[in-house]
Amino acid sequence: MKNKLLYWFALFVVGVSAVQAQDAFDHSHADFTEVLQAHVVVYDEGRRSVVDYAALQSDETLLQDYLQQLSAVSMSAYRDWTAEQQLAFLINAYNAFTLELINANYADFADGDAASIRDLGSFFTSPWEREFFTLLGAERSLDWLEHETIRIDFDEPRIHAALVCAAMSCPKLRAEAFVAERLDAQLDDQMQTFLHDRSKNGIDDQGLYLSRIFDWYEDDFDDLRVYMRQYSDALADTHEQEQALAGDIRIRYTDYDWSLNSPENAGL
Secondary structure, three states, X not given: OHHXXXXXXXXXXXXXXXXXXXXXXXXXXXXXXXXXHHHEEEEOOOOEEEEOHHHHHOOOHHHHHHHHHHHOOOHHHHHOOOHHHHHHHHHHHHHHHHHHHHHHOHHHHHOOOOOEXXXXXXXXXXXXXXXXXXXXXXXXXXXXXXXXXXXXXXXXXXXXXXXXXXXXXXXXXXXXXXXHHHHHHHHHHHHXXXXXXXXXXXXXXXXXXXXXXXXXXXXXXXXXXXXXXXOHHHHOOOHHXXXXXXXXXXXXXXXXXXXXXOXXXXXX
8 A cells, every 4th residue: 555655656746847847938937038138128108129239249148048948848748838938938039049040140230131030040041941040849930930830720820020030120129028928918008009000011192101011911910901900099190090090991001111129220
């Protein structure tokens, strides 16, 4: 009897240890928040941000530690998480590995050999197609994260205001990590903030003008005009403009500035 009790106790301990191992990942993403707070420069009344990549070069240890935390997560552990935990993990991974792509190639930007993330690709492969990191047990690319995972597994168009590809015309990089407990509020704030940025989105005498992102991913928003009406307070500066959104308002798209989202390119 005693041996049986010891046997079942041992199985219980192994089971608890396995669960603890799966839950070892820090879902507060505290290390990434620390990186972002140290190196993201928010300006224009909170509507835009850039990254101090030069400072990140001399202070990259914490980013590397966080990337290792991401890469250590197994697919089986990931599948046991809630949908909110999964999506926060994937968005943060996209943004963190984008930072790493720029950080690892920063000498090219400093020397003038690169001016945009697009310059980090090759003749045959775009930078988003490069498999340069490990995630969920395999070599991955940024395209895998966005187009094969996030956009496939989650019906959430607000991710287009949260994924930041290191360009001046991207939405602002948030100075905190996304976390499951506040994910809905954070995503909504990202979309509100992005649509408040008059250099990219708004209404003028020609109609509604939007970031090219909404053109590229129009299908993710179903009826784009209908979708934008819920954000009329962010897009419209006057009551007349807000009323215009209720009709069949003309939509055009702004040019996309692919230059690096650095303080220098923002004139800061």
